[in-house]
Amino acid sequence: MQDLNEIVIVGSGPAGYTAAIYAARAQLKPIIYEGSVTAGGALMTTTEVENFPGFAEGVMGPELMESMRKQVERFDAQIITDDIVAMKLSGDIKELTDGAGNTVKAKSVILAMGSAYKEIGLPNEKRLSGRGVSWCATCDGFFYHNQEIAVVGGGDSAMEEANFLTKFASKVVLIHRRDLFRASKIMIQRAAANPKIEFLINHEVIDVLGEGKVVGLKLKNTLTGQESVKDFTGLFVAIGHLPRSELVKGQINLNNDGYVEVEGRTTKTNVSGVFACGDLVDYTYRQAITAAGSGCQAALDAERFLAGH
Amino acid sequence: MATTKVTAADFEQVVLKSTTPVLVDFWAEWCGPCRAVGPILEEISNEHGDKLKIVKLNTDEEGAIAMKYGISSIPTMNIFVDGQVVKSIVGARPKPALLKDLESYI
Secondary structure (H helix, E strand, O other): OOOEEEEEEEOHHHHHHHHHHHHHOOOOOOEEOOOOOOOHHHHHOOOOOOOOOOOOOOHHHHHHHHHHHHHHHHHOEEEEEEOOEEOOOOOOEEEEEEEOEEEEEEEEEOOOEEEEEEOOHHHHHOEEEEEEEOHHHHHHHHHHHHOEEEEEOOOHHHHHHHHHHOOOEEEEEOOOOOOOOOHHHHHHHHHHHHHEEEEEEEEEEEEEEOOOOOEEEEEEOOOOOOEEEEOOOOOEEOOOEOOOHHHHOOEEEEOOOOOOOOOOOOEEEEOOOOOOHHHHHHOOOOOHHHHHHHHHHOOOOOHHHHHOO | OOEEEOOOOOHHHHOOOOOOEEEEEEEEOHHHHHHHHHHHHHHHHHOOOOEEEEEEEOOOHHOOOOOOOOOOOOOOEEEEEEEEEEEEEOOOOOOOHHHHHHHHHO
């Protein structure tokens, strides 16, 4: 590893890997910290991706990410399977420390840490996590053969998880606190057409019940305020994501929800030489293709910055 | 030492009757986070295997044991001492975090 690197990329979803491909092809010899357990990003726990252009028949999320990683490997980039645990971003020389305790220095940094699953925030949700409460249908669906389970959420990921879970479960109830869904029409139609999926709208989950494992949910009708209890053996939470910006909090500008703020249509943060892309920045589109696009922008912005310094 | 595979046939001998603490990694091939944490467990086993034995149980092949221990999310890493589950770690996490979780056994 050189003493002073041109560019370090933190994170490895479509944004991080795309930034690495562009930076490597620009001969900037990027180092990319892909994450020790989060390598590949959010797509690693999805199933089929049908809307990434170029894959006419669709592609499995993990396969797409494996393929992007291989594309990075073709060029002069160094992939490190570890996390960055501390960053010092001010000044001309940025210092980053990894999980193994090594420090790496760079003239520019691209932040692509993505987002983490959002929790509902119920006390028993955490206690019963791994005991019936799950955030990963592709990991845990298998354990719910012939059982009645609930999915909470109203976006594409909730629809996708509900559909996927019907492979195993006898019934999947999709609970949403409103009567309008954020999900795309095709995903809603697919869920509505699935005979194993039942919609429970205008309801929110107010407690998860069970001692050693989940046995039911306490629900509240958001229109009438009436509370009820329903039996379920599993709860899959798909209510969205939170940007993973804790590490840079206090060093660069974040908005009220914790997303990194960038300048106009660029990927520039308020700190010179620091760029941000992907789900860490984007609270609007949050797609694999938009993340990849912003990763490309970040590499080009960084390249221009380095040329001028 | 490297991690080893455990099955129903040797679970009692290897895990329940072990004189040292044993970490059982409940995992499956199709689980992304399980594959991510696999190499980390391998490293920890190489570094601390003398104090904490680490074994892997494939939940596809050994569904009955997974069910017996109420596994509903993977990876789940259960630590057994004297045949009893004394700690359960659910979900993949980075090596420093895992080492912290395991600090009283290594």
